[in-house]
Amino acid sequence: MSGKDLKLGVVGLGARSKLAQNADQPDQGSSVVAICDPIPASQESGLANFPGAKAYGDHRDLLDLGLDGVFLTTPDHLHEDPAVDFLEAGIAVFVEKPLAITTEGCDRVLEAARRSGARLYVGHNMRHMPVVQIMREQILAGAIGEVKAIWCRHFVGHGGDFYFKDWHADRSKTTSLLLQKGAHDIDVMHWLAGGYTTRASAFGELAVYGGITDRTDRTGQRFSEFVDEANWPPLEQKGLAPVMDVEDLSMANLQLGNGVLMSYQQCHFTPDYWRNYTVIGTAGRLENFGDGPGGVVKVWNSRRSGYREDADVVIEIPNAEGGHAGADPRLVQEFLTFVRNGSATLTSPIAARAAVAAGHAATTSLRNGGNPVDVPELDPELVAYFERGQTS
Structure with a gap:
């Protein structure tokens, strides 16, 4: 070509x-x-x-x-x-x-x-985001030893503005937001852990937005036509989707084939919007504070008693031209x-399938009393x- x-x-x-x-x-x-x-x-x-x-x-x-x-x-x-x-x-x-x-x-x-x-x-695209690449580089360099556990807290502060006003809220079009939004984070955690989920257990609820009766059919509209980030608190949202049968709060525990354990928590009614990853290894842990420019990745790999803000390694997350920090x-x-x-x-298409399969299994578990589901x-x-x- x-x-x-x-x-x-x-x-x-x-x-x-x-x-x-x-x-x-x-x-x-x-x-x-x-x-x-x-x-x-x-x-x-x-x-x-x-x-x-x-x-x-x-x-x-x-x-x-x-x-x-x-x-x-x-x-x-x-x-x-x-x-x-x-x-x-x-x-x-x-x-x-x-x-x-x-x-x-x-x-x-x-x-x-x-x-x-x-x-x-x-x-x-998150595999190309600076925050993820920094974390992976630290892991591959042995900064925290062998990875044993990862958890991610995903604060989806725009949940009511974005995902509960259009097709995202309809499980026939997404399966769940645990899958739809979580596919990004699960793929990142798989990549950092060097393995794929084999078993999942989860709980979740439509805890906040389900009680709002003000609904609007937004067929043909885009985010830019209905997003109002001034809405607060979440229960004051207006014009939510006519079909809304996905969870706005989800918590999943995931077991990987290589023995690593992962936890993924997603909330769509927080006041802020970012992801926090914590990766724990045999010789330390790392964590991001902010997931874009202005944030940092911190590594603690020396012994201490109690929390200390001054980590052993602090790496600033850079910016780059283009969407999602370049x-x-x-x-x-x-x-x-x-x-x-x-x-x-x-x-990787195989990794992409693994992320969906983990989210799909977790959703199946969530809707069946939290019973473990094999991938x-x-x-x-x-x-x-x-x-x-x-x-x-």
Whole structure:
């Protein structure tokens, strides 16, 4: 493919579709030539973001355009079927996380990639975020010894503004926010721990937003049209989704195949919005305070009695140009290089499936009294295929 622009499509023109603008560089290696969304207003705004593209209303209209790759930035429940269609048409696919909303859906996409030989990439951009890379570098350098436990507290301060006003609140479109939002964090924890969840147990409730009766159908709207960050306290929210059957408070315990134990806690009615990871090893622990520029990662690996704010190592989290502290442009560049050369990537379809499978198992447990649920094993031949870099 060298010497010419990659021809790219974008399917799903919501807020996350702007990610693909990093790939729209005509005469510099790649250009977006086709965009797709069933909503005419979204097509119109999409053409403003991708002026060299032609708009379509059905993703199947893009299958015969000779595309080299496509970005799937649709709502979560619309990842699986289009991904399979594009892969079977021989088109490389970037699937925004999560890969699908069920473990079985993930396996179907993975199998389509292997069967077709088309390249599959999953947009777990947090692997490119400075805060995560700093933590991983410290772990690989042996700063805390061998990892034994990880927990993550995810304070989703914009939960009522974002996720309980549109399709995110409908379990038929997400399975749960424990999966939808948690896929990011579970993937990060898996990466830091060097293993995947084999068993999950969880509890959760629709503890706050379920009692709010002011509802609005926001079909066709985007975040920018209904977000009001001035809303406080959470019980004062207005215009929540007509269908709201996912939990706003979830707590999951996860057991990994390598013996590491993890805990994930997610709350959608906190006053702040950030993630706190704590990683404990055989020789210390590390923790982030803030997950973007201005925050720090601290490492404690000498003995002390009581809490001391002055850690043994303090690393400032840097900023970089582009979304998510520079992670988004790096993610897109990695995908484009992968499409061209099949080179190694930080993201992994197998890891993406593992994150969904953990969230799916935890959700099943949560809705069945907290009983432990085992994660189904993935076909070893599929694992081998992707570990070889998607080559036969």
